[in-house]
Amino acid sequence: MSTFKTLADPSASNIAEMVIQGNTMGATKSTRHLGDYAGGNREIRNLAERLLHTEEANAAQMKQFL
Template identity: 40%
Template structure:
Protein backbone atom coordinates (compact mmCIF):
# COMPACT_ATOMS: atom_id res chain seq x y z
CA UNK A 1 0.00 0.00 0.00
CA UNK A 2 2.84 2.37 0.87
CA UNK A 3 4.46 1.52 -2.47
CA UNK A 4 1.27 2.52 -4.27
CA UNK A 5 1.08 5.82 -2.36
CA UNK A 6 4.69 6.63 -3.26
CA UNK A 7 4.15 5.70 -6.91
CA UNK A 8 0.95 7.81 -6.94
CA UNK A 9 2.70 10.84 -5.51
CA UNK A 10 5.73 10.43 -7.78
CA UNK A 11 3.65 9.98 -10.94
CA UNK A 12 1.41 12.93 -10.06
CA UNK A 13 4.48 15.05 -9.30
CA UNK A 14 5.85 14.15 -12.75
CA UNK A 15 2.55 15.38 -14.24
CA UNK A 16 2.84 18.63 -12.25
CA UNK A 17 6.40 19.22 -13.46
CA UNK A 18 5.56 18.40 -17.08
CA UNK A 19 2.51 20.68 -17.12
CA UNK A 20 4.42 23.50 -15.42
CA UNK A 21 7.10 23.24 -18.09
CA UNK A 22 4.42 23.54 -20.77
CA UNK A 23 2.62 26.46 -19.09
CA UNK A 24 5.83 28.37 -18.37
CA UNK A 25 7.20 27.84 -21.86
CA UNK A 26 3.99 29.04 -23.48
CA UNK A 27 3.82 32.08 -21.18
CA UNK A 28 7.29 33.05 -22.40
CA UNK A 29 6.59 32.38 -26.09
CA UNK A 30 3.08 33.85 -26.40
CA UNK A 31 4.25 37.51 -26.42
CA UNK A 32 6.75 36.72 -29.19
CA UNK A 33 4.17 35.95 -31.86
CA UNK A 34 1.70 38.07 -33.79
CA UNK A 35 0.36 35.12 -35.81
CA UNK A 36 -3.31 34.99 -34.81
CA UNK A 37 -3.89 31.28 -35.57
CA UNK A 38 -0.64 30.25 -33.89
CA UNK A 39 -1.41 32.37 -30.82
CA UNK A 40 -4.89 30.81 -30.58
CA UNK A 41 -3.34 27.32 -30.62
CA UNK A 42 -0.82 28.29 -27.92
CA UNK A 43 -3.58 29.73 -25.73
CA UNK A 44 -5.60 26.52 -26.14
CA UNK A 45 -2.58 24.46 -25.11
CA UNK A 46 -1.78 26.71 -22.16
CA UNK A 47 -5.34 26.37 -20.84
CA UNK A 48 -5.23 22.58 -21.01
CA UNK A 49 -1.80 22.48 -19.34
CA UNK A 50 -3.30 24.61 -16.57
CA UNK A 51 -6.30 22.29 -16.22
CA UNK A 52 -4.14 19.13 -16.06
CA UNK A 53 -1.80 20.85 -13.59
CA UNK A 54 -4.73 21.70 -11.30
CA UNK A 55 -6.02 18.12 -11.46
CA UNK A 56 -2.59 16.77 -10.50
CA UNK A 57 -2.31 19.24 -7.60
CA UNK A 58 -5.77 18.25 -6.34
CA UNK A 59 -4.91 14.54 -6.56
CA UNK A 60 -1.61 15.03 -4.70
CA UNK A 61 -3.39 16.90 -1.92
CA UNK A 62 -6.02 14.12 -1.76
CA UNK A 63 -3.13 11.66 -1.17
CA UNK A 64 -1.87 13.81 1.69
CA UNK A 65 1.08 15.23 -0.21
CA UNK A 66 2.08 18.60 -1.55
CA UNK A 67 3.42 19.25 -5.05
CA UNK A 68 7.01 20.42 -5.43
CA UNK A 69 6.76 21.53 -9.05
CA UNK A 70 9.68 22.57 -11.22
CA UNK A 71 12.85 23.60 -9.48
CA UNK A 72 14.03 27.19 -9.81
CA UNK A 73 17.06 25.93 -11.72
CA UNK A 74 14.89 24.01 -14.22
CA UNK A 75 12.75 27.12 -14.78
CA UNK A 76 15.83 29.27 -15.29
CA UNK A 77 17.43 26.80 -17.70
CA UNK A 78 14.26 26.69 -19.79
CA UNK A 79 13.87 30.46 -19.78
CA UNK A 80 17.49 30.98 -20.87
CA UNK A 81 17.26 28.25 -23.52
CA UNK A 82 14.17 29.83 -25.05
CA UNK A 83 15.80 33.26 -24.86
CA UNK A 84 18.87 32.04 -26.76
CA UNK A 85 16.88 30.15 -29.41
CA UNK A 86 14.68 33.17 -30.11
CA UNK A 87 17.35 35.86 -29.91
CA UNK A 88 17.59 36.26 -33.67
CA UNK A 89 14.53 34.31 -34.88
CA UNK A 90 11.05 34.81 -33.46
CA UNK A 91 9.33 33.47 -36.57
CA UNK A 92 6.26 31.29 -36.16
CA UNK A 93 8.18 28.47 -37.78
CA UNK A 94 11.05 28.64 -35.26
CA UNK A 95 8.69 28.91 -32.29
CA UNK A 96 6.59 26.01 -33.57
CA UNK A 97 9.71 23.90 -34.07
CA UNK A 98 10.87 24.56 -30.50
CA UNK A 99 7.44 23.71 -29.10
CA UNK A 100 7.17 20.58 -31.26
CA UNK A 101 10.47 19.35 -29.81
CA UNK A 102 9.27 20.21 -26.31
CA UNK A 103 6.05 18.26 -26.76
CA UNK A 104 8.06 15.30 -28.04
CA UNK A 105 10.16 15.41 -24.88
CA UNK A 106 6.93 15.67 -22.86
CA UNK A 107 5.65 12.45 -24.45
CA UNK A 108 8.92 10.68 -23.61
CA UNK A 109 8.78 11.95 -20.02
CA UNK A 110 5.22 10.63 -19.63
CA UNK A 111 6.17 7.20 -20.95
CA UNK A 112 9.20 7.02 -18.64
CA UNK A 113 7.20 8.16 -15.61
CA UNK A 114 4.50 5.56 -16.19
CA UNK A 115 7.16 2.84 -16.42
CA UNK A 116 9.00 4.19 -13.35
CA UNK A 117 5.85 4.13 -11.18
CA UNK A 118 3.95 0.96 -12.16
CA UNK A 119 2.10 0.71 -8.83
CA UNK A 120 0.37 4.07 -9.19
CA UNK A 121 -3.42 4.02 -8.89
CA UNK A 122 -5.53 3.87 -12.04
CA UNK A 123 -6.61 7.51 -11.64
CA UNK A 124 -3.00 8.75 -11.56
CA UNK A 125 -2.16 6.59 -14.57
CA UNK A 126 -5.17 7.94 -16.49
CA UNK A 127 -4.10 11.53 -15.78
CA UNK A 128 -0.56 10.78 -16.98
CA UNK A 129 -2.00 9.10 -20.10
CA UNK A 130 -4.21 12.12 -20.79
CA UNK A 131 -1.14 14.34 -20.54
CA UNK A 132 0.79 12.04 -22.88
CA UNK A 133 -2.05 12.07 -25.42
CA UNK A 134 -2.30 15.85 -25.12
CA UNK A 135 1.46 16.28 -25.71
CA UNK A 136 1.25 14.05 -28.79
CA UNK A 137 -1.71 16.03 -30.11
CA UNK A 138 0.17 19.29 -29.47
CA UNK A 139 3.07 18.04 -31.58
CA UNK A 140 0.71 17.22 -34.44
CA UNK A 141 -1.14 20.56 -34.18
CA UNK A 142 2.12 22.51 -34.13
CA UNK A 143 3.40 20.80 -37.28
CA UNK A 144 0.89 22.95 -39.23
CA UNK A 145 3.04 25.97 -38.39
CA UNK A 146 6.39 24.52 -39.49
Protein backbone atom coordinates (compact mmCIF):
# COMPACT_ATOMS: atom_id res chain seq x y z
CA MET A 1 0.00 0.00 0.00
CA SER A 2 2.75 2.48 0.87
CA THR A 3 4.45 1.80 -2.47
CA PHE A 4 1.34 2.97 -4.30
CA LYS A 5 1.10 6.07 -2.13
CA THR A 6 4.70 7.03 -2.86
CA LEU A 7 4.28 6.35 -6.58
CA ALA A 8 1.21 8.57 -6.65
CA ASP A 9 2.90 11.34 -4.66
CA PRO A 10 6.65 10.94 -4.03
CA SER A 11 6.97 14.33 -2.32
CA ALA A 12 8.82 14.68 0.96
CA SER A 13 5.62 15.93 2.55
CA ASN A 14 3.68 12.81 1.59
CA ILE A 15 6.42 10.46 2.76
CA ALA A 16 6.73 12.37 6.04
CA GLU A 17 2.98 12.09 6.54
CA MET A 18 3.11 8.32 6.02
CA VAL A 19 6.02 7.98 8.47
CA ILE A 20 4.16 10.09 11.04
CA GLN A 21 1.03 7.97 10.66
CA GLY A 22 3.00 4.74 11.03
CA ASN A 23 4.87 5.94 14.08
CA THR A 24 1.69 7.27 15.65
CA MET A 25 0.00 3.90 15.19
CA GLY A 26 3.06 2.20 16.68
CA ALA A 27 3.15 4.58 19.64
CA THR A 28 -0.55 4.00 20.29
CA LYS A 29 -0.05 0.25 20.24
CA SER A 30 3.05 0.48 22.45
CA THR A 31 1.18 2.63 24.97
CA ARG A 32 -1.69 0.14 25.03
CA HIS A 33 0.67 -2.80 25.54
CA LEU A 34 2.57 -0.98 28.29
CA GLY A 35 -0.70 -0.35 30.10
CA ASP A 36 -1.72 -3.99 29.74
CA TYR A 37 1.66 -5.43 30.76
CA ALA A 38 1.38 -6.93 34.21
CA GLY A 39 4.79 -8.58 34.27
CA GLY A 40 7.47 -7.51 36.65
CA ASN A 41 10.37 -7.71 34.24
CA ARG A 42 11.86 -4.22 34.31
CA GLU A 43 14.08 -4.90 31.29
CA ILE A 44 11.03 -5.62 29.12
CA ARG A 45 9.27 -2.48 30.33
CA ASN A 46 12.39 -0.37 29.69
CA LEU A 47 12.68 -1.74 26.16
CA ALA A 48 9.01 -1.00 25.44
CA GLU A 49 9.40 2.53 26.83
CA ARG A 50 12.48 3.09 24.64
CA LEU A 51 10.49 1.93 21.61
CA LEU A 52 7.64 4.30 22.51
CA HIS A 53 10.00 7.27 22.90
CA THR A 54 11.70 6.42 19.59
CA GLU A 55 8.35 6.28 17.78
CA GLU A 56 7.33 9.62 19.26
CA ALA A 57 10.69 11.20 18.36
CA ASN A 58 10.50 9.88 14.80
CA ALA A 59 7.06 11.41 14.32
CA ALA A 60 8.21 14.74 15.77
CA GLN A 61 11.27 14.87 13.50
CA MET A 62 9.15 14.28 10.40
CA LYS A 63 6.89 17.27 11.07
CA GLN A 64 9.45 19.65 9.57
CA PHE A 65 8.88 18.01 6.17
CA LEU A 66 5.12 18.53 6.11
